[in-house]
Amino acid sequence: MANLSLQNLQKSYGSAHVIKGVDIEIADGEFTVFVGPSGCGKSTLLRMIAGLEDISGGDLYIGDRQVNEVQPKERGIAMVFQSYAIFPHMTVRENIGFGLTIEGVKKDEWNERVNEAARILQMEHLLDRRPSQLSGGQRQRVAIGRAIVRKPAVFLFDEPLSNLDAALRMDMRMEIGKLHKQLDATMIYVTHDQVEAMTLADKIVVLKDGKVMQIGAPMELYHKPANLFVARFIGSPAMNLLDVTVAESTATGHIVQNGSLDPVEIATDTQAKPGDKLILGIRPQYLDPSHDPSAGKLHGTVSITERLGTETILDLTLTDGSKLVAALPEDAIFKPEETVSLTFDPARAHLFQPEDA
Amino acid sequence: MASKLTQSNSAGWAFALPGFGLIALFIVVPFFFAFGLSLTNQRLVSPNPTEFVGLANYKNLLGVGMITLEPERNDAGEILRGQDGEIQYPRVRNYTRKNPDYPHLDGMREWFRWSSGDNAKVVLAKDVVFVKALKNTLTFVVIVAPLQASLALLLALLINQKLRGINVFRTIYFMPVVISIVVVSLLWRFIYSGDNGLLNNILGALTFGLFEPVDWLGQPSTALGAIIAMSIWQAVGFHMVIWLSGLQTISPVLYEAARIEGSSAWQTFKYVTWPGLRNTAVLILIVITMQAFAIFAQIDVMTSGGPLDSTQTLVFQAVERGYGKQDISGGSVISVILFLIVLSISLIQRWLTREKN
Numbered sequence: 160m161a162n163l164s165l166q167n168l169q170k171s172y173g174s175a176h177v178i179k180g181v182d183i184e185i186a187d188g189e190f191t192v193f194v195g196p197s198g199c200g201k202s203t204l205l206r207m208i209a210g211l212e213d214i215s216g217g218d219l220y221i222g223d224r225q226v227n228e229v230q231p232k233e234r235g236i237a238m239v240f241q242s243y244a245i246f247p248h249m250t251v252r253e254n255i256g257f258g259l260t261i262e263g264v265k266k267d268e269w270n271e272r273v274n275e276a277a278r279i280l281q282m283e284h285l286l287d288r289r290p291s292q293l294s295g296g297q298r299q300r301v302a303i304g305r306a307i308v309r310k311p312a313v314f315l316f317d318e319p320l321s322n323l324d325a326a327l328r329m330d331m332r333m334e335i336g337k338l339h340k341q342l343d344a345t346m347i348y349v350t351h352d353q354v355e356a357m358t359l360a361d362k363i364v365v366l367k368d369g370k371v372m373q374i375g376a377p378m379e380l381y382h383k384p385a386n387l388f389v390a391r392f393i394g395s396p397a398m399n400l401l402d403v404t405v406a407e408s409t410a411t412g413h414i415v416q417n418g419s420l421d422p423v424e425i426a427t428d429t430q431a432k433p434g435d436k437l438i439l440g441i442r443p444q445y446l447d448p449s450h451d452p453s454a455g456k457l458h459g460t461v462s463i464t465e466r467l468g469t470e471t472i473l474d475l476t477l478t479d480g481s482k483l484v485a486a487l488p489e490d491a492i493f494k495p496e497e498t499v500s501l502t503f504d505p506a507r508a509h510l511f512q513p514e515d516a
Numbered sequence: 517m518a519s520k521l522t523q524s525n526s527a528g529w530a531f532a533l534p535g536f537g538l539i540a541l542f543i544v545v546p547f548f549f550a551f552g553l554s555l556t557n558q559r560l561v562s563p564n565p566t567e568f569v570g571l572a573n574y575k576n577l578l579g580v581g582m583i584t585l586e587p588e589r590n591d592a593g594e595i596l597r598g599q600d601g602e603i604q605y606p607r608v609r610n611y612t613r614k615n616p617d618y619p620h621l622d623g624m625r626e627w628f629r630w631s632s633g634d635n636a637k638v639v640l641a642k643d644v645v646f647v648k649a650l651k652n653t654l655t656f657v658v659i660v661a662p663l664q665a666s667l668a669l670l671l672a673l674l675i676n677q678k679l680r681g682i683n684v685f686r687t688i689y690f691m692p693v694v695i696s697i698v699v700v701s702l703l704w705r706f707i708y709s710g711d712n713g714l715l716n717n718i719l720g721a722l723t724f725g726l727f728e729p730v731d732w733l734g735q736p737s738t739a740l741g742a743i744i745a746m747s748i749w750q751a752v753g754f755h756m757v758i759w760l761s762g763l764q765t766i767s768p769v770l771y772e773a774a775r776i777e778g779s780s781a782w783q784t785f786k787y788v789t790w791p792g793l794r795n796t797a798v799l800i801l802i803v804i805t806m807q808a809f810a811i812f813a814q815i816d817v818m819t820s821g822g823p824l825d826s827t828q829t830l831v832f833q834a835v836e837r838g839y840g841k842q843d844i845s846g847g848s849v850i851s852v853i854l855f856l857i858v859l860s861i862s863l864i865q866r867w868l869t870r871e872k873n
């Protein structure tokens with residue numbers, strides 16, 4: 160069993176608190192992604208799980224065992240680093256078999272397992288090369304090979320793809336996803352790329368400043384962001400956030416409005432009273448612009464149309480001067496400076512408290 | 517490129533000139549002078565004109581020979597023995613002084629001998645002091661190079677840790693390097709002193725007075741060893757710093773990768789540290805070898821080559837002959853021989869440690 164349990168995990172460097180009490184449950188075989196902006200403590204958290212950083216407070220369980228003080232190799236984990244960390248003087252074969260060499264595995268089994276790992280990663284033809292003769296993607300594959308050869312219960316990835324170019328990143332992303340299905344192992348994956356997080360994860364943990372902002376399945380975070388931070392972080396293009404005022408509170412939510420938004424009722428459990436300022440969030444994908452200036456509740460003019468082929472991005476300026484982005488599924492013709500209105504399903508909109516600074 | 521430099525950058529060359537001039541005057545010119553003088557009978561101050569003597573100087577220095585002495589026998593054919601029962605042999609000078617049967621041994625003296633059955637094998641040398649100096653220098657190099665290099669590596673490994681106050685140790689280990697070798701040698705003369713030296717006192721205290729004081733520099737059996745020990749101590753800090761710089765080029769993430777795989781301290785050294793230090797090792801071996809061949813100051817200050825020529829070295833002899841005995845050509849010959857030895861050893865070392873592919 161390789162479920163993980165992080166209980167009020169904390170880390171400080173001297174007086175700097177970097178991880179401020181993190182609780183996460185990770186089930187056996189689950190693909191969990193830690194996302195968050197740079198410096199939020201993703202790597203630190205992962206390295207605490209790996210045993211490369213001491214744990215300053217709280218408990219870490221792998222399986223049923225509390226492993227706070229356990230050496231990395233005893234934790235049954237393998238780690239893939241952003242900078243590959245493959246040994247430059249060893250061949251690919253020796254690199255992949257490194258863990259087995261350390262363990263003292265016999266020659267026959269050693270060969271068998273290295274070949275098996277190479278087969279899974281489709282790199283049998285590279286086995287006798289040296290790292291200097293490999294491309295970035297191939298190097299990262301060697302690092303993954305070194306991780307899978309020991310058949311660990313938990314895989315830890317720290318931004319494994321961020322040194323690769325965009326196309327390769329997509330390929331490798333899919334391969335890692337495939338690998339997860341094939342090996343059926345618990346994987347924890349750190350990235351600051353929310354697309355990677357959305358596509359790979361069974362469960363996403365959004366971190367900010369060493370605290371968990373939300374934990375959930377990718378679509379859960381997408382459709383029900385718990386706070387402004389998650390709302391901003393997940394989804395591309397980013398969610399539109401409009402300052403609105405509560406006109407009236409109803410049993411299920413609030414009626415809100417502003418200079419460019421006609422009053423609309425949004426169902427929410429966010430607490431507010433009439434006159435309060437709230438923030439209305441609508442994903443660009445759920446906005447439906449119309450040439451008819453009075454068809455929708457939001458009013459503005461088109462600034463730029465970006466046609467990406469798969470979708471069209473409209474940059475709009477609302478009548479109160481704020482900016483809005485709408486993403487349309489197909490090619491749509493809106494001329495710059497054209498006055499438009501936008502409709503949206505109030506059920507797809509969210510209300511958030513304005514963040515206190 | 518070069519022509520452009522020489523034409524357009526006269527100011528630069530003017531600045532470089534003093535440096536070039538000094539290097540030429542004190543290094544390049546003497547280097548060629550030594551070659552030239554070694555083929556003559558030039559003396560420092562002499563009324564006689566200099567003569568070209570070809571390779572005669574080299575022959576006088578490097579000439580060695582061997583004779584087998586049969587025991588002296590009486591008329592009955594029995595071996596003659598001395599008072600203590602030791603076998604009596606004919607005197608070596610019978611063979612080496614104008615003996616027409618042994619012209620090739622003319623002028624040689626006994627270097628060392630050993631017995632083989634009743635016979636004695638005697639190795640002769642044209643210049644016994646020189647061959648002793650050669651042997652001592654080689655002994656010095658063969659012992660100092662590996663010991664100093666490995667000791668320096670050990671210190672570097674110890675010092676390459678993140679510990680409080682580690683800089684104090686760095687400073688302490690490096691201190692002997694910045695102190696003049698002459699001062700260090702003087703200090704160690706006191707340490708090694710026979711009657712009240714520090715070393716004798718310490719050994720005496722450690723053994724509760726059982727240790728018989730030794731005149732470390734005063735007897736042939738210990739003098740060279742004492743100088744070797746002191747020389748290793750003196751320069752070990754210098755090579756430690758070079759190792760340290762090599763250690764710091766090894767990416768820390770490789771150590772983390774090894775740690776994750778459960779690598780022991782020794783395995784980490786074997787698979788990560790040592791391969792990463794290859795180039796440093798080549799550099800250090802060559803530098804130590806060259807420095808060791810050039811040993812002079814310690815000898816000059818501590819023993820002047822004695823006792824009984826047991827600490828003669830090549831450079832000391834070169835100086836001794838060139839200036840002490842005003843035999844410039846003799847000193848030059850030794851310099852040239854030393855140059856050839858160091859050159860060939862460096863080439864061999866580079867070949868042995870070349871990048872294999």
Ligand SMILES: Nc1ncnc2c1ncn2[C@@H]1O[C@H](COP(=O)(O)OP(=O)(O)OP(=O)(O)O)[C@@H](O)[C@H]1O
Pocket residue numbers: 172175177195196197198199200201202203204351
């Ligand atoms: N050794 C250290 N001493 C002090 N502070 C540290 C140390 N290591 C990391 N930190 C701090 O901890 C915080 C989290 O660092 P961490 O490397 O976990 O960020 P991250 O989320 O992985 O960011 P990135 O996406 O840039 O990799 C940062 O603010 C960093 O400055």
Ligand SMILES: [Mg+2]
Pocket residue numbers: 201202203318
């Ligand atoms: Mg990081």
